[in-house]
Structures are given as structure tokens and as C-alpha cells.
Amino acid sequence: MLTVIQANSQAVPAADRGLAYGDGLFETIRMSGQKALLRQHHLRRMASDAARLGIPADVDDLDRELTRAARRLGPPDDNHSWILKLILTRGNGGRGYRPPQNPEPHLIASSATLPPLPGPEGVVARCSSFPLTVNPKLAGIKTLNRLQQVMASREFTGAEWELIMKDGADHLVEGTRTNLIARLGDCWVTPPASSVAVAGVMRQYVMERLVLAGETVLERPLPADLAAREDLRGFYLLNSVFGVVAVRSFEGADLPVDGTLATICGPIETLE
Template identity: 55%
Template sequence: MLTVLWADQEPVPADDRGLAYGDGLFETIRIEGRRPLLLARHLARLVRGAEVLDIPLDQAALGGALEEALVRHGRAGAWVLKLQLTRGSGGRGYRPPESCRPRLIISAHPLPAALPESGVSAGMTDYPLVVNPRLAGLKTLNRLDQVMASRDLDDSLYEVIMADPAGNLVEGTRTNLLLRYGDQWLVPPRSCLAVAGVMLGWVTDRLIACGETVVERPLVPSLLTSPHCRGLYLLNSVVGHVAVRSLGERDLPLDDGLATICGPLEELE
């Protein structure tokens, strides 16, 4: 049975395993009025994550809670709905209880400020991203690597990009990467991603449907200095996609090819 907790009404119990151990998952969904964008992809990732973590999830109860959240928090314009699924309450110790009552924590948040069409500045962090292959791509509550890397953010930067121990660019602290390189679009291997973003999935599917070539390969930094580099993009489901105009001290080429193919974020289902 799924316990629903409304964050604006009641606190999370101190014995919640999501709070104590990061034992759970979350999704942040952009809502237009009462219309969630990319909902099927968000729910598919949440369900898959629950299966991997062996958290029993009543999908009918999840759907009912989502509908109630849209009625409760729905408003004119765009906003963000956050869902946090934890294993529920449990005693001291890492070992999961034999039986659990999962908890769904629901909260509403304002939409971040719109990003400039001229692109954003990003930096690099020397904090490495090491991904457990069994948890790769899942949006778990364990985001301490991203927290530590975010210490390198300052007011001049929108994002910092994280690399794996070999130096390959993997993702930002809250965004995925997409590189336009010659007549191809390059993305890091999905098996290396801490979070396989739903926006990245939608964009790559859209590119392929339009006849574009999408290649998974390690993003070595030298790709950015090649004359074939046509633009680097940051993607997530709340802001959509934005070009990186500078990375550290290096100016990057700007390309409008992605905007012409993908269209406005508000039109997504």
C-alpha cells in the first residue's frame, strides 16, 4: 500500500529510509496548468527504478495521487511537481525491512527563470562522477556527487559539467549533454549516466525520427576543440534544452539546429 504525504501539510518522519539512507527515487515534472509534460517517460523511469530497488509500487495508487496533485496544485502557467518515492519508514540499519509501506512525498515548486536564447556559460568540476552500473540512469535520492560538484557553481555559471575518472564528459549536475559534431549528434553511453534524463530520451528519439544520426560514444574533451564541433547542449525536462556558449575560458560554437527540430518545450506531451 502506498502512503501519500503532502509536503506542504506534514513533515517527513525522521525514520523514513529516504531521509536516512537515500533509499528511494524522485521525479521533477514540468506542468503546464494541469498538463504534465513527458509524463509517460517520467512514470516509466520511476516504475523501472522501483523494480530495480525492489520497492513495491502500486501504480494505480500512484496514478490517483498524481491526479490529486494536479487538482490540488494546478495553476495558470508552468510550474514543477516533485515526486519522491521512498521505501517508507524503517529501523536503524541499512538492511531493508522484509515488508515495507512505500511513501510518496509530493511537493509543488515555481518554475526556474527562463534561460537566455543566446546560450549559457558552464564550467568544469574536478569532482569525478563514478556510476554504479546497477543504478546507472536511475534518478535515485542518492545525489551527493552532484551536491559536491555543485560547490563549483557561482553566479556566472548556469551549470558545471562532470567527467568520469578517465576524463570523459558525462553530464551536468542537473542536465544531460548532447553534442552536435559534424553531421552527427553525440551522447555519452547510457550505461555511464548517473541519470538518463527523460528530455534526453525524447530529444534523441525525435532526432532519429527526423532522419538525424545519433551516436553513443565517450565524449572526450578534445571533441569540443575540433573544427567539427558545432555546438554543445544541456538538457533536462524542466528547462528543455539550452546551448552552451562558453565552457570555462573557451567559447563554443552556437548552432540553432536543435531548436528547429525539437520545437517549444510547452508543446510536448
């Protein structure tokens, strides 16, 4: 049973384990009126990651609360784009870190306006100096433990749209708020799900679309010297709010911008 908290009008109990320990996860969902883009992808990810954390949240409960939140927070205009954020925490209680035996989760719903969207000409990205460390047992889960991304984001200067985080082996792992995919020769290469802090729903969607289109997708580490690779045909940032964002400049080097991926995926407004 979920206790729902309306973040736009209500406060959160100070005893919430989401605040105390980051004991929970969240989804940031692009909305078009009452409609959630990539709805099933978001719900499936949320339910399966909650299960990994041992937070009891039925996909049907989440589905129902998503509909309610959309109705309550969304504009009547069907074409108006906005952001719905759902935070799921393990609720209150427990003895220190040790969770209660029967947690009563909180679902905290809030709305935000859509940020400016980059155009098809692409964006500027560079590497963050803040390293990314991923616990293998938490890999891919969009938990509330996001201090690494916060610290990396402090390096934004205004000149770049995204900062890419590297692991200890100097591989490109992900952006502060995006997953990565590169077109190298005839293959699409994205860092393995087991290596990323957040396995985004847009990453999942793009991989599905590429496979459906008969393309070859490899989950492999991306080298830091990507821009120097002669077979590089495109480098993209993936995020369920922004869709597919081409990188036109990385670490000061101009990159080829290819519309293939955007064509295969279709306009973000149409994603079911």
C-alpha cells in the same frame, strides 16, 4: 499501496529510509497548469527505476497520484508553469540497511516555482573539479543519493549556468542537473546510459525525436577537449524543466550555437 505525504503541509517520518539511506528516487516535473509535460516519460522512468531498486510502485498508482498532486498543488490557471516534485521512498522499517520484506513506500509530493529559463542565445558552462563516480548497477536512476551533485554544485560562482562533471577517464558525463548531447559532424553524441548518474527523461525524449527526424544518434563518451574539436557544431544541456539549452561558452571557449536541435524538439511548453 502508496502512502502519500504532502510536503508543503506535512512532515516526513524520521524513520523514512529516504532520509536514512537515500533509499528512493525522485522526479522533477514541469507543469503547465494541471498538465505534466513529458508525463508518460516521467511515469515510465519512475516505475521502471523503482522496479530496479525493488520498490513496489505500480505505474497506475503513480499516474493516479500525479493527477491528484497536480490538482491539489497546481494553480487553476492552465498556462501557469510550475514544478511538481515527487519523491518515492521505500518507506519506513527494516533492520539497518536491509529493507523490510514487504516495503510500504512513501510518495512525497511538493511544488516549487519555475526557475528563470535561459534564452536561445545559450549559456556558459565549465567543468567541475568534483569527479563523478557511477555504480554500474545504479546508472541512470534518479536516486536520492545525490551528494556528488551537491558537492559539485558548491563550485558554482555565479558566472556559469551549469557545471559539467567528468568521470575517472576524463570524459564529460553530465551536468549537475542536465544530460549532455553534442553535434559532431553529422552525428549527435551523448554519453551512454550505462555511464550516467541520471538518465533524464529529456535525454530520452531528444534521442527519440532525433531518430524520428532521421538523424544519427550515438551513445559514446564525450571527450573533455570537446570545445577544441573542429567538427563540433553544437553542445547542448538537456533537462525536462529547461528543455534544450545551448552552450555558447565552455571552459572559456566560444562554441557554435545551432538551432537545429531546438527546432527538431519543438518548444518545451508543447511537449506531451
